[in-house]
Amino acid sequence: MTDRPVLLEAIDVSRIYRLGRDVEVPALKGVSFTVEQGDHVAIVGSSGSGKSTLLNLLGALDRPTSGEVRYDGRDVQTLSDTELAELRNRRIGFVFQSFHLLPRLSAVDNVVLPLIYRPGGRRERRQRAIAALTSVGLGDRLDHRPTELSGGQQQRVAIARAVVTEPALVLADEPTGNLDTRTGEEIMALLEQLHAERDTALVVITHEAEIAARAARAIELRDGLIVGTAEGDA
Amino acid sequence: MSLRESFRVAMSALVANRLRSALTTLGVLIGVMSVVLLVAIGQGAREEITGAIEGLGSNLLFVLPGDGDFGAAPTRSQFTLDDVDELDRELPGADRRVAGSVVGGEPVQAEGERLTTTVQGGTAGYLDVVVRSTARGQPFTESDVATGRRVVLLGAAVADQLFPGQDPIGRTITVGSIRFRVVGVMERVGGTAFGPDRDREVYLPITSAQRLFATTRIDAIFVRASSTATIDDDREIIERVLERRLEPEAFSVLSQDDIIGVVGDILQILTLVLAAIAGISLLVGGVGVSNIMLVSVSERTREIGLRKALGARTRDITRQFLLEAMVLTGIGGAIGLLLGIGLAELVALFAPIPAEVTLWSVLLALGVSVAVGLLFGVLPARRAGRLDPVEALRHD
Incomplete structure (x- = not known):
């Protein structure tokens, strides 16, 4: 793995939230690790371990209080809000626990969503969205609204939306948290399949040891610190 | 994000909330309609009255008591x-x-x-x-x-x-x-x-x-x-x-032009007062738009967070909400304009008051309604654009 170029670097990252004037809550207390291109990493921890905070930092949605998060060698601290938006749009695909689909849009329009924030024609966007939905097995559900789809199908739409931009990294936050075991298994298999086919790095944030074990590497967080790194089965 | 795409997104959000959009539009519609109608009536009255004075012939001089100040109390003739x-x-x-x-x-x-x-x-x-x-x-x-x-x-x-x-x-x-x-x-x-x-x-x-x-x-x-x-x-x-x-203050000599000038000025002020009153209702409509847009922003906080996570820039979000506000007021303005013109024609048909729709009132009403959208849309739109994506995504 070490021969692959580094996609993402976290160097001694900490993040402190200020609640009110004097109360400071340290959510991350100096975390360092790297994600290479095509890597498969799980970040494991119970609630309160700081994994949501880390997700926000890895997703370029937030900036660290100290330390550096580097994407392609660029420190996100030095990027403007607009540059961060572009970084998210071009390099990162998000998969959320609660899907975050827009209920008034059809499946295909939900998948088109990240593409409207980059140049390109409408027809081409739609074709790419259809291709992405087909690759997650929903080629026959293009015009269904989220409410007309099962939980597993909704998460598939969300996955299609994450990969339609051909990102370097898919960031999945508890992707099976709202699904039953069997559907969760299918969703994980789909994420791993797309990761393998497209050579996209996959970072899964989870509290389940079973899911963590599927990754090439599992980073365990506790109280804002990395307490262990385990090489997985994959 | 292209302007056309922003427009499409704005339209789809407005259509998703049809009734609310229609009611919000109504406020602006009534405002624009009253501006056009009242200015038309004021302007028509002005034309009618100056026309009546002109009918006396342009060679006529009027010698009237008082110093010619129309604002002063009537003077007893000497x-x-x-x-x-x-x-x-x-x-x-x-x-x-x-x-x-x-x-x-x-x-x-x-x-x-x-x-x-x-x-x-x-x-x-x-x-x-x-x-x-x-x-x-x-x-x-x-x-x-x-x-x-x-x-x-x-x-x-x-x-x-x-x-x-x-x-x-x-x-x-x-x-x-x-x-x-x-x-x-x-x-x-x-x-x-x-x-x-x-x-x-x-x-x-x-x-x-x-x-x-x-x-x-x-x-x-x-x-x-x-x-x-x-x-x-x-x-x-x-x-x-x-x-x-006689004393110089006891009389004044006015030509027809003088009288038309004075009367015309008075009626012009009357027209402007009418326009201003109607403008207040337009302003109230604008406040309604602002209000609804704020509600809409807070309702769609998660959507805004999601869009930002997917790569929407602050200005993409701001523009989307600004366009929504401007489409609301623009449509209200256009319909209000047509209704205003229609009512002015009706009034002219059935009442002895002639109504004259003027280009300036039409342009003013349309311009003001879009400007109202811009003005009252800015606050909600900026609020939407500035939302922190982390907070917004967590919002429920």
């Missing part, structure tokens, strides 16, 4: 018939260019019919000077005026009412408590929406009218210039003559 005679002597050219008039309201009755009319007392040249003529009978003569003869000319409507289907000439009517013999009927003028109805007046020799009103004064003097070119010369002579006889 003019007498001697002033008329003096002006007639001093002004060059043909005689009968000067006329005096005294006006009052009196009940008029004949054979049981009774009505209240405006009574105009005039000198012998009065009808010529103000360009009126009799349909039948004769106007007053110099001797009628000199002897205060009790003769009367009836306005067409008065004649119709007092003597329906009969010839009034030679009959007797009572004006106030004095009996007069009808010597003529005036040409029908036709009413206007504003000002006195000339067909509902009666005309007496000025001396008889003075006796009726128990006064030795007259209310106004009219001078007809022989041409527009000599109007300023005449004005100078009038002022010189009257200054010998």
Whole structure:
């Protein structure tokens, strides 16, 4: 793995939230690790371990209080809000626990969503969205609204939306948290399949040891610190 | 994100909330409609009234009591018939260019019919000077005026009412408590929406009218210039003559243009006041848009967070919400404009008030409605654009 170029670097990252004037809550207390291109990493921890905070930092949605998060060698601290938006749009695909689909849009329009924030024609966007939905097995559900789809199908739409931009990294936050075991298994298999086919790095944030074990590497967080790194089965 | 794409997203959000969008639009619609309609009525009134003044002829000079300040309280006239005679002597050219008039309201009755009319007392040249003529009978003569003869000319409507289907000439009517013999009927003028109805007046020799009103004064003097070119010369002579006889504040000499200018200014202010009142309702509509957009932003916080996570920039989000506000007010403005024009036409059709839709009110209403969208959309749109994606995604 070490021969692959580094996609993402976290160097001694900490993040402190200020609640009110004097109360400071340290959510991350100096975390360092790297994600290479095509890597498969799980970040494991119970609630309160700081994994949501880390997700926000890895997703370029937030900036660290100290330390550096580097994407392609660029420190996100030095990027403007607009540059961060572009970084998210071009390099990162998000998969959320609660899907975050827009209920008034059809499946295909939900998948088109990240593409409207980059140049390109409408027809081409739609074709790419259809291709992405087909690759997650929903080629026959293009015009269904989220409410007309099962939980597993909704998460598939969300996955299609994450990969339609051909990102370097898919960031999945508890992707099976709202699904039953069997559907969760299918969703994980789909994420791993797309990761393998497209050579996209996959970072899964989870509290389940079973899911963590599927990754090439599992980073365990506790109280804002990395307490262990385990090489997985994959 | 292209402008077209922003527009599509804005439209789809508005369509998803049809009823709310329609109701919000209604506020702006009513505002724009009232601006267009009220300005049309104000403008129409202005045209009508200045038209009526112009109908008197452009060569006419009005000598009125007071210093000509229309804002001041009415001044008691100090003019007498001697002033008329003096002006007639001093002004060059043909005689009968000067006329005096005294006006009052009196009940008029004949054979049981009774009505209240405006009574105009005039000198012998009065009808010529103000360009009126009799349909039948004769106007007053110099001797009628000199002897205060009790003769009367009836306005067409008065004649119709007092003597329906009969010839009034030679009959007797009572004006106030004095009996007069009808010597003529005036040409029908036709009413206007504003000002006195000339067909509902009666005309007496000025001396008889003075006796009726128990006064030795007259209310106004009219001078007809022989041409527009000599109007300023005449004005100078009038002022010189009257200054010998009266205080300078006691009279003023106005041309038709002066009066149109003053009256036009007053009516223009009236129109602007109407527009301002209607503008307030437009403003209220704008506040409604702002309010609804704020609700919409807070309802769609998660959507905004998601869009930001997917790569929307602050300005993409701001523009989307700004466009939503502007589409709301723009549609309201366009429909309000059409309704305003339609109602103005209806008013012109069914009411004596003419309505005139002006280009400036149309452009103003449309421009203001889009500007209202911009102005009142900025606050919610900026709030949306500035949302922190982490917070917004967690919002429920």
